[in-house]
Each structure stands twice: as structure tokens, then as C-alpha cells.
Amino acid sequence: MDRPGTWQAVRAEALRRMRAGDWPPGGRIPDEAELAAEFGCARATVNRALRDLAEAGLLERRRKGGTRVPVTPIRKATFEIAIIRQDVEGRGQRHGYRLLEDALGPPPPEVLAALDWPEGAGMRHLTALHLADDRPFCLEHRWLDATVAPAEVSFDTISANEWLVRNIPYSGGNIAFLARPADGPAARALDCAPGDALLAVERTTFRDGAAITFVRLTYAPGHRVDATL
Amino acid sequence: MDRPGTWQAVRAEALRRMRAGDWPPGGRIPDEAELAAEFGCARATVNRALRDLAEAGLLERRRKGGTRVPVTPIRKATFEIAIIRQDVEGRGQRHGYRLLEDALGPPPPEVLAALDWPEGAGMRHLTALHLADDRPFCLEHRWLDATVAPAEVSFDTISANEWLVRNIPYSGGNIAFLARPADGPAARALDCAPGDALLAVERTTFRDGAAITFVRLTYAPGHRVDATL
DNA sequence: TCGAAAAATAAGTATAGACATAATGCGCCA
DNA sequence: TGGCGCATTATGTCTATACTTATTTTTCGA
Numbered sequence: 469m470d471r472p473g474t475w476q477a478v479r480a481e482a483l484r485r486m487r488a489g490d491w492p493p494g495g496r497i498p499d500e501a502e503l504a505a506e507f508g509c510a511r512a513t514v515n516r517a518l519r520d521l522a523e524a525g526l527l528e529r530r531r532k533g534g535t536r537v538p539v540t541p542i543r544k545a546t547f548e549i550a551i552i553r554q555d556v557e558g559r560g561q562r563h564g565y566r567l568l569e570d571a572l573g574p575p576p577p578e579v580l581a582a583l584d585w586p587e588g589a590g591m592r593h594l595t596a597l598h599l600a601d602d603r604p605f606c607l608e609h610r611w612l613d614a615t616v617a618p619a620e621v622s623f624d625t626i627s628a629n630e631w632l633v634r635n636i637p638y639s640g641g642n643i644a645f646l647a648r649p650a651d652g653p654a655a656r657a658l659d660c661a662p663g664d665a666l667l668a669v670e671r672t673t674f675r676d677g678a679a680i681t682f683v684r685l686t687y688a689p690g691h692r693v694d695a696t697l
Numbered sequence: 698m699d700r701p702g703t704w705q706a707v708r709a710e711a712l713r714r715m716r717a718g719d720w721p722p723g724g725r726i727p728d729e730a731e732l733a734a735e736f737g738c739a740r741a742t743v744n745r746a747l748r749d750l751a752e753a754g755l756l757e758r759r760r761k762g763g764t765r766v767p768v769t770p771i772r773k774a775t776f777e778i779a780i781i782r783q784d785v786e787g788r789g790q791r792h793g794y795r796l797l798e799d800a801l802g803p804p805p806p807e808v809l810a811a812l813d814w815p816e817g818a819g820m821r822h823l824t825a826l827h828l829a830d831d832r833p834f835c836l837e838h839r840w841l842d843a844t845v846a847p848a849e850v851s852f853d854t855i856s857a858n859e860w861l862v863r864n865i866p867y868s869g870g871n872i873a874f875l876a877r878p879a880d881g882p883a884a885r886a887l888d889c890a891p892g893d894a895l896l897a898v899e900r901t902t903f904r905d906g907a908a909i910t911f912v913r914l915t916y917a918p919g920h921r922v923d924a925t926l
Numbered sequence: 927t928c929g930a931a932a933a934a935t936a937a938g939t940a941t942a943g944a945c946a947t948a949a950t951g952c953g954c955c956a
Numbered sequence: 957t958g959g960c961g962c963a964t965t966a967t968g969t970c971t972a973t974a975c976t977t978a979t980t981t982t983t984c985g986a
Contacts, residue, residue, distance in 0.1 A: 480853045487866070487867050491864065500966070501966085511967095512938095512941070512969095513939075514942080516939085519967095530949070531950095532950055532967075533967085540862055541866065544777055544778070545777075548772070554771070633769055633770070637770065638715050639716075642926065647895050647896040648876075660967055663892060664878070665895065667874060667876040680973080692875045693874040695872045703970085704970085713979075742971080760938070760977065760980095761935050761937070761979040761980055763936060
């Protein structure tokens with residue numbers, strides 16, 4: 469597979485041993501120095517390989533404690549978060565965008581809780597529809613700190629999704645997947661029946677420790693989000 | 698934050714420059730040697746920091762091409778996949794398990810498609826319910842290569858989920874999130890109304906290039922899957 | 927002028943050596 | 957016996973150097 473002596477080769481061999489049962493679950497594996505001697509490579513190379521496996525959840529490493537094979541590994545899966553336009557275009561479809569609403573107002577309590585904000589804070593509320601080949605793709609519901617995106621900024625032609633990535637980039641946050649039934653407006657926008665099961669992604673974005681924006685993306689029926697193990 | 702000269706410090710400084718606009722989107726940043734000289738550290742340290750950012754989707758690196766800040770970064774989010782018992786216990790609840798059905802039979806076409814299997818292949822079909830503090834947590838629907846888990850293996854007390862992790866570990870696969878309405882049996886098992894919007898996770902597991910098992914986990918209403926950015 | 931070969935470049939990786947850090951666990955002392 | 961502190965140990969990381977590899981740019985010949 470990989471030329472011997474590379475960290476990928478060491479990783480592959482380690483994986484092979486785990487699968488073959490040479491390194492059984494719950495057991496401790498030889499330390500880096502031993503493996504480096506056995507494989508005839510530098511300790512740093514072994515370190516790179518084992519660190520990679522540990523990041524994937526396939527090994528547990530602790531200083532002094534050594535490296536062990538977890539009994540029930542907690543695997544890590546990753547998925548990619550692109551802006552919606554890229555997501556649509558990546559499927560070979562044409563992206564369309566329609567701003568449905570742009571107003572100032574108090575958010576529902578669930579949103580306030582997610583944002584952890586004072587009650588009366590100025591908040592802009594946007595509703596927009598993303599289209600793929602002219603069919604509804606995703607409904608964007610966003611609450612936004614009014615100081616981050618002042619009223620001058622218009623989201624008529626560029627989605628808040630894209631504006632934020634371009635203007636407030638590289639910020640942290642958290643994400644959650646959930647299912648929700650289509651309410652009246654969502655059903656109308658996404659062209660489905662009220663009560664239909666829809667996949668939604670909720671995201672809160674932080675900047676300097678404070679929540680900037682909360683967004684709920686509700687996808688059209690049948691949408692799937694793929695991740696790689 | 699981090700003591701200077703560490704790769705974390707370099708990463709933090711790189712991130713700061715991106716946020717501050719010193720390294721604007723679309724632009725190319727200085728090469729590793731230059732940054733190493735500027736920060737007074739080894740090139741390997743800069744490499745580690747920039748590689749880490751590239752893995753998170755915050756930088757794009759190409760040999761000879763240099764390192765650039767993507768205009769619309771495709772962020773990577775990760776979530777943890779534990780066995781369901783651990784998932785429940787991690788919430789501080791007691792895990793329960795009930796096998797509802799264990800039979801041999803032909804899978805529905807959607808499952809066959811996901812598995813990419815010949816029509817008549819022997820397939821075991823399991824249905825099981827996971828409980829959290831005696832309340833329905835998740836419905837497990839699994840199709841399994843009969844040669845992987847022969848009839849002797851009983852899933853009465855141990856879930857297939859756990860059995861597989863312990864016996865066929867470290868295999869690859871793919872995962873998808875979707876929403877589906879509760880059908881009759883699911884509504885009964887999960888104690889909700891038919892048609893309720895439920896979050897489901899589908900996973901196909903491969904071993905040596907061949908599909909071993911397909912599982913659909915349908916969660917009780919209100920369930921969320923969290924990921925970290 | 928076009929295209930192929932050669933040079934240049936920046937990231938990718940390997941290595942040996944050193945020191946840092948976090949657990950572990952042992953031994954000492956009360 | 958119990959608890960505290962220090963020695964031990966395996967991983968974590970940094971450095972300097974060298975070589976490799978992918979890709980771009982330049983050069984040169986047809």
C-alpha cells in the first residue's frame with residue numbers, strides 16, 4: 469500500500485494488527501520507541517501514525533499510561549459544511565435565492581436560550597429560501613445580532629449565509645441535527661404538506677465568546693446529510 | 698494563550714491574522730520558511746500549525762502552489778459515534794434493550810441498493826429497541842450478512858450494535874442523517890404518533906470492500922445529534 | 927509559436943536528538 | 957495503614973537537516 473517507513477505504512481500496519489486481533493481491545497500496545505525499533509523508523513514517525521489513529525478514535529493515548537486499544541471505540545465522523553450555494557452547485561444544480569422576510573423583532577424563547585442573550589437585545593430576523601434548479605432546497609431562518617449586520621446591509625441578493633462567511637469568517641460555534649414537522653409557512657415555502665418530516669440543522673455562531681447569530685436550516689423532504697467515517 | 702514557539706501559538710496567530718484581515722480570503726500567505734523565520738521557530742512547527750488549519754478547512758495548501766485562504770471555506774465538523782449504550786449512559790441515564798424481531802428475509806429494495814448485494818443473498822433482519830431510563834430512545838433496524846453473524850449468535854441480551862463493535866471492529870463505512878415520518882411500528886415502539894418527524898441515522902459498514910451490514914437508527918421525537926465545529 | 931523538457935519552488939515527510947509534561951506508582955514517613 | 961512527594965515513564969513537542977514530491981514556471985528546440 470504505502471512504502472515502508474512512512475507514517476501511513478505504520479498506521480496501516482497498526483490497523484491490521486487491531487483487526488487481526490494481535491492488539492486486542494482493552495490491551496496496551498508497545499510504546500513508540502519499541503515500535504520505532506521494530507519498524508526501523510524514527511519515533512516521530514510512529515508518533516504521527518498513532519496520533520492519527522487516536523484522532524479517529526481508534527486508539528487511546530495517555531502520557532505515561534501508554535497507548536491502548538479501546539474496548540468500545542468512539543469513532544469520529546466528519547462532514548463538510550459549505551455555504552448553501554456551494555452545496556447546491558456541488559450537486560450540479562443551479563442555485564437560486566429568495567429573501568422572504570427581513571424584520572426586527574423578539575425571537576422565540578428557544579432561540580433566546582440558544583443565544584444566551586439579554587431579553588431586549590436588538591435582533592434582526594431573516595427568512596430566506598434557497599432553490600436548487602428552481603425547486604425549494606432549504607429554508608433559512610436566521611436571528612442576527614443587529615450590530616453585526618446593520619440595516620444598511622441588504623440580504624436581497626446575497627444570502628446571510630454567504631454574507632456572514634465572507635464578512636465574519638473563521639468563527640466558532642456548535643451544530644445540531646434534528647427532525648421537525650413542517651409548520652404552515654415551511655410547508656408553503658418548501659412545497660410539501662404540513663407535518664411532513666424535515667431534516668433541520670441548527671447552528672449557533674460565536675465570536676469573542678458572544679453569540680452572534682443563530683440559524684435553522686430546514687431542508688426539503690428527502691434531504692440527506694452525508695458524513696464520512 | 699499558548700506559550701510562544703508552540704504549534705498551537707502559531708495556529709492561533711494565523712487564525713488571528715485571518716480574522717483581522719491581514720490574510721484576506723483568496724490571498725496567499727507567506728510560505729513556511731518565511732513564517733518560521735518570523736516566528737523564530739522551526740519550519741516543522743509552522744507546518745504542523747498550518748496543516749491543522751488545512752484539515753479544519755480553514756486553509757488550502759498545495760505543493761509548490763503555497764498556502765492560501767479560501768474565499769468560501771468548507772468547514773469540517775466532527776461528531777462522535779459511540780455505541781448506543783454508551784450514548785445513553787453518557788447522558789446519565791440507564792440503558793435498556795429489547796429485541797423485537799430476529800428473522801431471515803429479503804430486505805426492501807432501498808436497503809439492497811445501499812448494500813449493493815446480489816438479490817438472493819442470505820440476510821438476517823433485526824429490530825431492536827433501545828431505552829433510556831425505561832423510555833424509548835432509539836429504534837434499531839438492521840440488515841446483516843448472515844455469514845458475519847451466524848444464527849448461533851443471539852442478540853437477545855446484547856445489541857447487534859454492541860456485538861459488531863466488539864467482534865467486527867475498526868471497519869469503514871458511510872453515514873447519513875435524514876428525517877422520516879414515524880410509520881406504524883415505529884410509532885408504537887417509540888411511543889409517538891404515526892407521522893411524527895423522527896431523526897434517523899443510516900449507516901453502511903464495509904469490510905474488505907464488501908458491505909457487511911446496513912443499519913437505520915430512528916430516534917425518539919426531539920432527539921438531537923450534536924457536532925463540534 | 928507551440929510544446930516538451932528542465933529548473934525552480936513550496937509543501938510533505940523522515941530522522942536524530944533533546945527537552946517538556948502528565949500520569950503512574952513506588953517508597954518514605956507519620 | 958494511610959497519605960504525601962519524588963522518581964519513573966510514555967507520550968507530546970521542538971529543532972535542524974535532509975530528502976521527496978507535486979506543481980508551476982522557465983527555457984529551449986522543432
